[in-house]
Amino acid sequence: MNATAEAVTSQAAAWSVDPQKVVMDCRLEKIFYGDFLAVRDSNVPIEQNKITGFIGPSGCGKSTVLRSLNRMNDLIPVFRFEGSVTYHGQDIYDKSIDPVLVRRYIGMVFQQPNPFSMSIYDNVAFGLRLNRFKGDMDERVEKALRSAALWTEVKDKLKNSGLSLSGGQQQRLCIARAVATEPDVLLMDEPCSALDPIATRQVEELMLELKENYSVALVTHNMQQATRVADTTAFFSVDISQGGRTGYLVEMGETRQVFDDPQAKLTKEYVSGEFS
Numbered sequence: 001m002n003a004t005a006e007a008v009t010s011q012a013a014a015w016s017v018d019p020q021k022v023v024m025d026c027r028l029e030k031i032f033y034g035d036f037l038a039v040r041d042s043n044v045p046i047e048q049n050k051i052t053g054f055i056g057p058s059g060c061g062k063s064t065v066l067r068s069l070n071r072m073n074d075l076i077p078v079f080r081f082e083g084s085v086t087y088h089g090q091d092i093y094d095k096s097i098d099p100v101l102v103r104r105y106i107g108m109v110f111q112q113p114n115p116f117s118m119s120i121y122d123n124v125a126f127g128l129r130l131n132r133f134k135g136d137m138d139e140r141v142e143k144a145l146r147s148a149a150l151w152t153e154v155k156d157k158l159k160n161s162g163l164s165l166s167g168g169q170q171q172r173l174c175i176a177r178a179v180a181t182e183p184d185v186l187l188m189d190e191p192c193s194a195l196d197p198i199a200t201r202q203v204e205e206l207m208l209e210l211k212e213n214y215s216v217a218l219v220t221h222n223m224q225q226a227t228r229v230a231d232t233t234a235f236f237s238v239d240i241s242q243g244g245r246t247g248y249l250v251e252m253g254e255t256r257q258v259f260d261d262p263q264a265k266l267t268k269e270y271v272s273g274e275f276s
């Protein structure tokens, strides 16, 4: 069986998900940058209150897929999307949908902690002000910082610059900023790659707490991290059979199954470290 046929079969065979628990139904048919087909044929359901991990070798399209889930790629002029991403029954790529509103409900945390050059308080309040939040700002800022497990460390220095924090604290500040507007889904693109092991562990523990209230999609290069935090894992690979380098979903399932009993040969080779 060739890689393409194997991928289609394994996706179908490995896993079935209860549609009632799917918060985002992502059917990614083709994603282009200009003429380059970056990702094809990947159905990636994101389940409610679970962490869905995306793993795979460099360049297989993990970040492209993640950024397609809240229309972040729209900011790239050559980006073109075919397929649908349905959030609570609404296709976010429908012409009538405002991408800014999409990002209000589907928030994002990036690889490099990127606090704005402003106070800790203002960093968290930023999105609320943008959305013309009329409620008690202090209360919401505190709530967001508590959700990001940062409150006790910063409560006495809220006027200090966000840039004065350590890398791990900055990343938790970015998580606080993302959750302040109370989104529904959090997209996290390698949120620990710039952090040391202690800060990584703190952010991982935070992710496990956050999934009580949010549905999380997580790109990670770190397979141990996927096994520690992801409920479900999607493994992507690169198809070079047509002369290009096109990413596609090989297999998706419960994390334990993907790592301990992979259905596809490619998944088995990847999780056992035979190729990276």
Ligand SMILES: Nc1ncnc2c1ncn2[C@@H]1O[C@H](COP(=O)(O)OP(=O)(O)OP(=O)(O)O)[C@@H](O)[C@H]1O
Binding pocket: 033, 036, 038, 056, 057, 058, 059, 060, 061, 062, 063, 064, 065, 076, 221, 245, 247
């Ligand atoms: N803005 C862009 N313009 C053109 N091509 C891009 C752009 N962003 C990504 N690509 C290409 O799309 C493909 C997938 O990239 P992507 O960053 O999504 O992969 P990835 O699996 O997240 O990689 P990594 O693990 O190295 O971060 C790569 O071939 C990359 O060069």
